[in-house]
Amino acid sequence: MPETLEVSLWRGGADGQYVGYSVPQRANQTVLDVVTFVQRNLDATLSYRFACRVGMCGSCAMTVNGKPRWTCRTHVSKVASGGKLTIGPLANLPVIKDLAADMREFFDKWQRGKGAFAPSKTRSDPIAPIKPDDPARVAANKAIECINCGVCYAACDTVRWNSNYLGPAALNRAWTLVNDARDAGNRGRLSAVAANGGCHSCHSHQTCHDLCPLALNPTESIAGLKRATMAAYLRGDIG
Numbered sequence: 001m002p003e004t005l006e007v008s009l010w011r012g013g014a015d016g017q018y019v020g021y022s023v024p025q026r027a028n029q030t031v032l033d034v035v036t037f038v039q040r041n042l043d044a045t046l047s048y049r050f051a052c053r054v055g056m057c058g059s060c061a062m063t064v065n066g067k068p069r070w071t072c073r074t075h076v077s078k079v080a081s082g083g084k085l086t087i088g089p090l091a092n093l094p095v096i097k098d099l100a101a102d103m104r105e106f107f108d109k110w111q112r113g114k115g116a117f118a119p120s121k122t123r124s125d126p127i128a129p130i131k132p133d134d135p136a137r138v139a140a141n142k143a144i145e146c147i148n149c150g151v152c153y154a155a156c157d158t159v160r161w162n163s164n165y166l167g168p169a170a171l172n173r174a175w176t177l178v179n180d181a182r183d184a185g186n187r188g189r190l191s192a193v194a195a196n197g198g199c200h201s202c203h204s205h206q207t208c209h210d211l212c213p214l215a216l217n218p219t220e221s222i223a224g225l226k227r228a229t230m231a232a233y234l235r236g237d238i239g
């Protein structure tokens with residue numbers, strides 16, 4: 001293995017450029033370790049985002065050699081080609097500075113897709129029992145593991161072509177709530193996800209599924225929303 005990595009990091013805003021750095025290569029080094037080395041040893045002005053370093057917070061996603069990835073759980077040995085790494089901010093989002101993308105529109109779309117729980121009961125009511133093998137609970141099982149990292153959003157070609165599209169993560173979230181027996185917001189939620197830029201814009205490429213670090217399948221959730229919105233339309237629940 002070469003002793004140093006040739007690393008190109010995006011510097012600046014949207015009109016920035018890639019700048020090269022040499023970073024010592026180490027065993028079991030992650031891409032986040034590389035970025036942190038540059039910030040601590042070569043240029044303290046480098047901006048990037050991370051928190052947990054163990055794949056739980058979803059804040060460290062960047063574009064690594066052309067693909068969106070969690071940098072804290074991506075080993076350099078798996079992605080560096082010929083000892084070279086090119087690391088930029090997540091695609092499909094504005095750049096704040098360097099490796100930090102502006103996540104506002106990602107979370108705004110969660111709100112637009114009615115991704116907030118709408119309680120059907122008060123705290124005085126008994127807790128609704130949900131059986132683990134309830135079909136709706138099973139349908140939402142995988143989708144609830146999402147940690148909002150934005151990797152699928154950055155990977156989605158439909159987001160790239162259509163900035164109005166809600167994207168895989170917001171629609172995946174909506175699917176978890178559509179299947180939540182305790183939630184009372186489904187009429188508004190199904191209207192929101194059936195509207196222009198909603199679930200029917202998805203072309204089912206499954207790039208989101210291919211690149212989700214948790215192997216979640218937003219395409220499957222979106223297919224469920226397509227069926228649920230059509231059924232709601234036929235019932236006359238949504239216009």
Ligand code: SF4
Nearest residue numbers: 156202203205206208
């Ligand atoms: S399956 Fe749908 S949400 Fe997933 S990447 Fe393709 S267009 Fe985007």
Ligand code: SF4
Nearest residue numbers: 146147149150152212
């Ligand atoms: S579905 Fe996967 S890739 Fe998309 S935000 Fe959730 S954890 Fe990240």
Ligand code: FES
Nearest residue numbers: 053057058060072
């Ligand atoms: S730093 Fe939390 S997921 Fe990578």
